[in-house]
């Protein structure tokens with residue numbers, strides 16, 4: 074049956090390539106909001122689902138792309154393991170294919186790594202309609218270019234993922250959440266200072282004067298860090314980090330365009346008008362603002378990072394200013410050439426990342 | 431070995447004297463070598479069985495000179511091989527007979543250490559260990575620690591995606607680099623990644639890791655620095671059966687422990703190392719495991735107790751826990767001396783680098799024992815057991831007729847079994863020229879074609895390190911036949927390992 078589903082998907086891509094008909098790859102559709110445009114006939118990945126292999130002692134899970142993220146995380150939890158990059162679901166329908174393709178990671182990212190750091194292998198259909206396999210199920214593998222990681226965050230523009238293999242990790246033995254109070258500049262300084270010490274910080278969130286810190290690890294280490302950081306112990310910690318990850322906190326809901334600024338963690342407060350929430354020890358700043366895109370993007374680039382119009386803004390506005398930070402010419406040309414090698418007919422998730430392709 | 435005859439590009443038209451004259455026009459006198467005696471030191475990397483003198487070696491001082499030299503090479507259609515310290519073990523930096531070696535030796539400055547942001551900006555010729563030394567006053571270090579870290583460069587580490595003893599917990603090079611600046615053969619500078627935790631567009635930072643000098647020449651790197659753990663301790667355990675030692679590794683992971691390092695050595699490796707290093711290894715064990723815990727004193731105490739418990743229930747005969755930093759280092763000294771020890775007990779050795787799923791370790795060891803009989807050669811085994819990365823060291827004597835070929839056949843068999851067991855032909859040393867034929871075993875035609883297209887997107891002229899890392903389909907077809915008629919070499923004129 075799986076082969077049948079794979080063949081069907083492959084044939085649709087082959088046909089679309091022949092007629093140059095755009096296809097829109099879609100799992101649960103929970104990340105439809107993310108990216109520039111949704112163009113083409115829907116290619117639903119959810120027929121291609123199920124965990125193919127899960128070996129807790131080998132620290133990997135292989136699943137078909139249409140498998141629900143929830144189902145994978147539940148299977149891992151039964152063995153005391155987790156996806157350490159803590160992916161946001163943005164809805165119960167979220168699939169693992171969409172998780173890898175969107176490349177989004179949650180609160181644990183600053184300490185554990187991003188999706189791309191956990192991708193070990195992929196099986197995909199490229200725009201030629203060919204099934205290709207890269208990487209595998211082992212932790213160390215340098216044979217050939219690392220095409221598997223290249224798929225993380227490529228938003229399906231280079232191929233349809235059929236199957237992904239992710240590294241998994243044990244859940245921490247102990248976890249505590251602390252609440253502290255300090256102004257933004259002090260919070261940024263403290264978060265960076267702490268990150269330079271061997272403290273088991275696995276999440277951070279600054280909103281207004283409030284600083285939330287999550288500690289994860291061996292019970293003794295968590296207890297000791299809790300003492301040295303001070304603050305007040307929060308009882309519903311896990312719920313808080315989930316609300317944050319899923320962007321269900323009050324901050325995220327106000328209809329003003331939401332910018333995602335990825336910056337060096339030491340970047341001083343940016344001072345844009347509007348509300349801000351900081352994660353990843355200062356390296357991720359969510360900004361609700363009506364301020365001009367070019368001002369936001371310039372500030373991000375000056376600081377050494379980049380800005381994404383994550384949610385909101387009218388369709389026309391998004392098209393004009395772009396969702397993702399524009400690339401310098403040499404890099405933009407290289408992207409076009411790479412897109413061309415994987416998808417010469419330009420049919421896969423056309424215009425989802427950049428207007429040019 | 432002359433790549434002009436292997437079907438991977440034809441560069442016979444490169445006019446050596448004109449190329450050298452043109453390079454002289456763009457490089458300072460001290461940045462160009464072309465006399466034969468000056469070129470010989472560059473004829474090989476750490477895989478010394480493969481040698482080739484290039485037409486010239488360029489040692490640019492900065493990116494502008496590098497770009498100018500690349501432009502000359504492009505105009506002359508001459509292959510370019512980037513070189514760090516030349517410690518690579520797969521022939522990746524072996525020169526091209528009709529080409530130029532571009533040494534990054536003069537790109538040797540640490541440009542910036544940012545203790546608060548925990549990053550360092552360095553040039554590619556900086557030695558791996560030098561970064562940790564520069565970061566040490568701030569309580570930070572650069573985590574990936576290949577055994578060659580005193581000598582190898584960070585540029586070479588990125589190009590190979592190198593690992594180390596501690597990568598089980600701290601990741602490979604690709605997990606510890608934020609940004610790479612690289613120039614294409616067309617002289618275009620690319621910024622891959624960023625000073626932040628991600629970058630817009632495709633993850634080209636991941637793609638450049640392990641690209642073995644085929645895509646672009648790396649000119650600057652921003653690495654992530656890690657807080658130095660407060661303390662570390664090692665458990666050494668002896669097993670009377672290598673399979674049980676391998677089982678113990680799986681049990682440690684299953685118990686939810688990710689140790690800082692988890693290494694295995696078999697009896698032959700211990701016997702070679704112990705008289706030489708006096709690490710205190712038990713000589714009567716079939717295999718030993720070294721398992722390191724690091725962190726706060728509380729964490730380490732917890733983890734060591736956990737590891738001991740698992741090891742005891744999974745069949746360890748004896749266990750020793752390091753009682754001091756000196757003893758911890760002594761336990762490691764034996765493991766780290768495995769390669770030199772192989773060189774002491776045998777005139778030559780051949781280091782393999784396959785990775786397999788951990789649960790197949792015992793099976794692989796059994797198969798290697800059979801292969802020892804079949805090829806009438808001894809093999810000592812050291813493994814990064816925690817991540818299934820094997821370094822079997824095949825012992826041979828190149829002066830004895832036939833041993834070379836047998837060692838090579840032995841090695842090829844191990845790599846092919848690694849693939850069959852669900853693993854890979856190389857975990858960290860790269861494909862280079864050494865494992866190019868085994869790439870045909872691991873990958874089918876469409877994947878290889880995809881690799882070639884990716885290379886062409888970066889390097890349309892195909893001049894960066896041609897003939898390495900990714901075999902042509904033509905070569906694989908030839909290898910297929912070679913493979914069937916084992917022993918009858920297809921290219922008898924080629925110098926082989």
Ligand SMILES: Cc1cc2nc3c(=O)[nH]c(=O)nc-3n(C[C@H](O)[C@H](O)[C@H](O)COP(=O)(O)OP(=O)(O)OC[C@H]3O[C@@H](n4cnc5c(N)ncnc54)[C@H](O)[C@@H]3O)c2cc1C
Nearest residue numbers: 514515516517518522576577583585586589592593643648
């Ligand atoms: C005793 C010993 C122990 C070792 N232990 C380990 C180990 O534990 N783990 C491990 O992973 N490896 C190990 N190695 C292998 C080797 O040290 C690594 O592969 C290392 O990263 C190579 O670095 P280098 O500077 O010597 O690179 P080189 O050998 O000079 O080059 C390696 C490759 O990188 C390319 N390259 C170099 N610099 C650049 C650049 N600036 N831009 C683009 N391409 C470039 C070259 O073209 C070549 O393909 C060991 C080697 C030895 C000799």
